[in-house]
Amino acid sequence: MAAATHKQTVLAHLQSVLKKKFPAPPPPAADRPVLEEVVYAILREGATPDQADAAFAKLKDKEVFFDWNEVRVSSVSEVADAVHGLPEAGAKGERLIKFLQEVFEELYGFDLGDIAKKGVKQAAKQLARYKTGVTDFGVAWAVQRALGGHAIPLDHPTVRVLHRLGVIDPETDELEAVRGTLEHFIPKASGPEFTDRMAVFAATVCTEDHPHCESCPMRPDCPYGQEVLAKAKAKEAKPKKPR
Numbered sequence: 001m002a003a004a005t006h007k008q009t010v011l012a013h014l015q016s017v018l019k020k021k022f023p024a025p026p027p028p029a030a031d032r033p034v035l036e037e038v039v040y041a042i043l044r045e046g047a048t049p050d051q052a053d054a055a056f057a058k059l060k061d062k063e064v065f066f067d068w069n070e071v072r073v074s075s076v077s078e079v080a081d082a083v084h085g086l087p088e089a090g091a092k093g094e095r096l097i098k099f100l101q102e103v104f105e106e107l108y109g110f111d112l113g114d115i116a117k118k119g120v121k122q123a124a125k126q127l128a129r130y131k132t133g134v135t136d137f138g139v140a141w142a143v144q145r146a147l148g149g150h151a152i153p154l155d156h157p158t159v160r161v162l163h164r165l166g167v168i169d170p171e172t173d174e175l176e177a178v179r180g181t182l183e184h185f186i187p188k189a190s191g192p193e194f195t196d197r198m199a200v201f202a203a204t205v206c207t208e209d210h211p212h213c214e215s216c217p218m219r220p221d222c223p224y225g226q227e228v229l230a231k232a233k234a235k236e237a238k239p240k241k242p243r
């Protein structure tokens with residue numbers, strides 16, 4: 001119970017910091033069809049909203065690809081080239097093509113609209129069947145943005161930050177249990193905003209290799225950040241060997 005209360009306190013502080021220090025993301029696209037929302041999720045996983053928006057706009061540019069079928073039959077390097085501003089653009093290009101191929105083989109088209117009529121749980125299950133392109137993040141994204149449900153998509157940068165803050169332990173916690181905890185503490189209406197602001201926080205402050213702990217507003221709550229700073233302090237205090 002004490003641990004749950006601590007997590008709740010840290011998450012409440014995190015939400016307040018994200019809201020105060022990071023610009024409000026543009027409102028989620030309201031009318032994006034399910035297929036396009038899954039495509040967007042593939043681009044967005046591990047990237048910032050700006051990076052994903054730029055890549056998505058390129059895929060939708062008729063002068064680059066006429067339609068989703070043209071993306072499907074393009075080479076990985078052509079698609080990777082179009083989304084080159086994303087981290088791991090090559091892997092994204094490959095996943096995107098495989099996802100479109102799976103959908104095409106099943107439906108001979110690209111309309112996943114029927115899935116949305118089945119109710120959130122059933123729709124999520126159906127999306128998860130497109131295994132080559134749709135990850136756990138993709139399913140949660142579609143639930144949050146296209147299916148009207150409550151889910152917090154968890155990509156690598158989000159898990160990294162939450163782990164450093166001591167909210168989750170990826171070694172022992174199942175992804176589903178982690179999401180359950182987050183969904184409990186973060187209201188449905190705040191989910192998209194939390195997801196987008198976290199991506200920017202992870203990309204600009206709590207970066208993979210060199211987190212900016214010294215200036216991070218989450219430092220008082222963060223065991224990892226305090227360890228990083230203590231180590232840096234100890235290194236500075238170490239007397240230099242005489243030459």
Ligand code: SF4
Binds near residue numbers: 161212213216224
């Ligand atoms: S204090 Fe450091 S490790 Fe902790 S959240 Fe901030 S940047 Fe990340």
